Amino acid sequence: MDVITLLVAVLVNALLMSLALAVGVGIRARGGLQAWQFMLLTQAAGFALLIAAKQVAPVLLATLGVMVLSASASAMALTACRFLGQPVPQRWLGAVPLALGVAHYVALPDQPLATALTNFIISLQILWASWQLLSGAGAVRWRWLCGVAAAANALLMLGRAVLAFGWPEAYPRFTAPHPLNLTHLMLLNASLVLGTMGFLLAHRDAAEQALVRLASQDTLTGLLNRREWMNRAGRALGAADGAAVLVMLDLDHFKQINDQRGHPVGDEVLKLAGEVLRGELRASDLVGRYGGEEFCLLLRHGDPSAFARLDARLHQTLRRRCEASLGFEVDFSAGAVRVAPDEPLSAAIARADDQLYRAKHAGRGRTCCGDGVL
Numbered sequence: 001m002d003v004i005t006l007l008v009a010v011l012v013n014a015l016l017m018s019l020a021l022a023v024g025v026g027i028r029a030r031g032g033l034q035a036w037q038f039m040l041l042t043q044a045a046g047f048a049l050l051i052a053a054k055q056v057a058p059v060l061l062a063t064l065g066v067m068v069l070s071a072s073a074s075a076m077a078l079t080a081c082r083f084l085g086q087p088v089p090q091r092w093l094g095a096v097p098l099a100l101g102v103a104h105y106v107a108l109p110d111q112p113l114a115t116a117l118t119n120f121i122i123s124l125q126i127l128w129a130s131w132q133l134l135s136g137a138g139a140v141r142w143r144w145l146c147g148v149a150a151a152a153n154a155l156l157m158l159g160r161a162v163l164a165f166g167w168p169e170a171y172p173r174f175t176a177p178h179p180l181n182l183t184h185l186m187l188l189n190a191s192l193v194l195g196t197m198g199f200l201l202a203h204r205d206a207a208e209q210a211l212v213r214l215a216s217q218d219t220l221t222g223l224l225n226r227r228e229w230m231n232r233a234g235r236a237l238g239a240a241d242g243a244a245v246l247v248m249l250d251l252d253h254f255k256q257i258n259d260q261r262g263h264p265v266g267d268e269v270l271k272l273a274g275e276v277l278r279g280e281l282r283a284s285d286l287v288g289r290y291g292g293e294e295f296c297l298l299l300r301h302g303d304p305s306a307f308a309r310l311d312a313r314l315h316q317t318l319r320r321r322c323e324a325s326l327g328f329e330v331d332f333s334a335g336a337v338r339v340a341p342d343e344p345l346s347a348a349i350a351r352a353d354d355q356l357y358r359a360k361h362a363g364r365g366r367t368c369c370g371d372g373v374l
């Protein structure tokens, strides 16, 4: 098989996939796909430069080609970091292609050495990216798809580096129809296709997670929204045995805060209330924003004195945090009931609301409890 034809096929394939991503997902795709588009484009450009170097300005174009291919490997590492949510080692990603360009230029009088160096450095870059992918946390299927494809490609390049360094006479010319060249190009082509598929899956996973978050979270406070809280609380009550305490909690004089200090300040109070609730409750407790300035809590069974301590802490912490951050105190009223076995969630909420109503009418800033809570 003609190696140049295969090279052109890799180049066209990379260009087409980059174009397809730009059309299908958008040129400003977030979360890593943009970096992968750049990786495909630079892959195509790097090979175009290496092919052109066979005709004109061999030293300049070959050095440029090597730098662009190294930049492409950096873009692969960047893609991996972005999708995995890991910090990006920006300096290294930019410095390696430049350093490789200089080293390649200096080593070029000794062609096998320059080739060995290029293959070695780029294979290390790709190995680093594949290691990040294979050792990262989270969804497995796309990480493995991308990581194994990259690792196979990197290991073959490492093999080329060893061959060029140790047995330069056996190393095939770049355009020779040698089995090593043919295998490498076919593997590279496959790894580009698999990588594109894998990162598209990663993109889809990220979009799905963002949608789930949007559908279940209150955007202002980051707490569960009412629908999600009701779903989870319903399930938790089904599994509990009359041991849960349900609390409806409403900030006091909130309309006055909005009217006198403005809506943005009201929003800050809601955020602080969310933080206080999240900070003071256990991970196993369910806390949500029921609507407006009302919050709903489903607490695991605690003995009465534990509930009294928690309640005092919530009142005190909210007052203190608002005073410290906003310069005025905010308190709340709450109603708490112990959920009876087999009691529907809506009935328990109605009972807690009655207690909340009592707390408001008794002067606010307090928690009224049904039987068995305190």
Ligand SMILES: Nc1nc2c(ncn2[C@@H]2O[C@H](COP(=O)(O)OP(=O)(O)OP(=O)(O)O)[C@@H](O)[C@H]2O)c(=O)[nH]1
Residues within 6 Å of the ligand: 220, 250, 251, 252, 253, 254, 255, 256, 258, 262, 263, 264, 265, 266, 267, 270, 291, 292, 293, 360, 364
């Ligand atoms: N800033 C802000 N205000 C909200 C939001 N949701 C609801 N509100 C306001 O919350 C206020 C609730 O007022 P009321 O129901 O009268 O309650 P209150 O003033 O706290 O009175 P009491 O509960 O009796 O102490 C209204 O002014 C709503 O506009 C929100 O997301 N942000």
